[in-house]
Amino acid sequence: MMNYLGKQYPNFTENNCNRAIILNKCFNNKLNQKQLAVLFTYTYNLLHKFYRTEAFQENEEEQDLLFLNKLKNLNNKNLFYEVIDKRFNTTLGSFNNYRIAKIKESYENSLGNVTSQDQFLKKQSYLDHFYLLEKTHEICEGLTLSRITKESYPLLHTDVLLELIKKEAKNSNDLSTFYTTYETITGKIDFSQGLESIQEMENKLKIVKSKEIYNLLQNYCIYNINQGNSAFLYHAFSIYKAQLKRGLLFVENILPEGHYKNITTIALRAKAYDWTYDFLNKYKSKLPEEATENAYNFNLANYHLSIGELDEAMNLLQRIDVSDMRYALATRAMQIRVYYELDEYEPLKNLSVSFKTFIKRHKKINDTRVHGFLNLLNLTISCAKYKSEKPYRSKAKNKAYLEKIRLKINNTPQIINRSWIEARINELEI
Numbered sequence: 446m447m448n449y450l451g452k453q454y455p456n457f458t459e460n461n462c463n464r465a466i467i468l469n470k471c472f473n474n475k476l477n478q479k480q481l482a483v484l485f486t487y488t489y490n491l492l493h494k495f496y497r498t499e500a501f502q503e504n505e506e507e508q509d510l511l512f513l514n515k516l517k518n519l520n521n522k523n524l525f526y527e528v529i530d531k532r533f534n535t536t537l538g539s540f541n542n543y544r545i546a547k548i549k550e551s552y553e554n555s556l557g558n559v560t561s562q563d564q565f566l567k568k569q570s571y572l573d574h575f576y577l578l579e580k581t582h583e584i585c586e587g588l589t590l591s592r593i594t595k596e597s598y599p600l601l602h603t604d605v606l607l608e609l610i611k612k613e614a615k616n617s618n619d620l621s622t623f624y625t626t627y628e629t630i631t632g633k634i635d636f637s638q639g640l641e642s643i644q645e646m647e648n649k650l651k652i653v654k655s656k657e658i659y660n661l662l663q664n665y666c667i668y669n670i671n672q673g674n675s676a677f678l679y680h681a682f683s684i685y686k687a688q689l690k691r692g693l694l695f696v697e698n699i700l701p702e703g704h705y706k707n708i709t710t711i712a713l714r715a716k717a718y719d720w721t722y723d724f725l726n727k728y729k730s731k732l733p734e735e736a737t738e739n740a741y742n743f744n745l746a747n748y749h750l751s752i753g754e755l756d757e758a759m760n761l762l763q764r765i766d767v768s769d770m771r772y773a774l775a776t777r778a779m780q781i782r783v784y785y786e787l788d789e790y791e792p793l794k795n796l797s798v799s800f801k802t803f804i805k806r807h808k809k810i811n812d813t814r815v816h817g818f819l820n821l822l823n824l825t826i827s828c829a830k831y832k833s834e835k836p837y838r839s840k841a842k843n844k845a846y847l848e849k850i851r852l853k854i855n856n857t858p859q860i861i862n863r864s865w866i867e868a869r870i871n872e873l874e875i
Contacts, residue, residue: 543571
């Protein structure tokens, strides 16, 4: 059955994988539905075992620990010490060094040796370092979550721990990097100064720790951008460039679409137009194969829209496969902007009608996204109507009409491309 399913992958359909087909193709109908159900269960369990084995093969540190535990029971003293000394020198991460120290301690105790003070203190230093490092990250993560959700994420003994972390950070590169990150995202030190210090130190960190630090910094930038601090656009842009340079955004040499889009958006908002165009073409080949054309055309359309080449933007948007739900709303949201800039008011109204039909067909789309898009569409139509009727109204009526639109924006929490619609209203006031 697995051989058969392997040949069908990834095109599983009712025509090749329903139960009747599997019974016929794999078993010549010698099994019944109940027996097939049992076979499915065993196959599913085998899949779980396969994933566990794959995960273990990718984790050399766990393999080392199991290897040492095995050696401990073989009574080969010379081999045990030869291997464990190498593992202490090569294993990255204080927690794994702590676990190795415990294995060594256990082995020596089994030989009748008492743990020396030096060994005991070294083992504790590994554990303390791991705890303080993880605690610093959790404190930073709690701050980030509290800004996103407007809720409190309290941690026990934070003030006491921060004093201890600050003291211990003087003797540890990774702890110092995380503590500097904490000072940076709390505003205790200037962001540019903090980022410079972090980048001087983070090259010595494990990749996973660098990713964690840059995510914290990026979220802090997004928070400040949302608060109206435009300077953080350029900080966010510089962070993305640093992540690209170090390869921190790639998953098995693939650049996820979300990163491709976010980098494009930030770079365009920072008005780095030439850089954006080069980026889009340079990293197109790094996108997931099945999404390359949609991702490239969408983001290139955003680039052309940003530099005022509206016809080219619309041509690119028309090439996007909107049956892909990831692009269905985003493409329509960009079309709204293009129609508005082109003063195409009738197409805007037609888009409103077609979108409502689209929503009826796809009721499972997240309500928040739908409302955000509808609010953008309705507000854009209001702005377009204001522009077209402005010459025929008095100044007082125009002012009242515009105030009504602005009040609606202020009272509407969910708007896709809020900054864009706010900028259009500011233009109308001139």
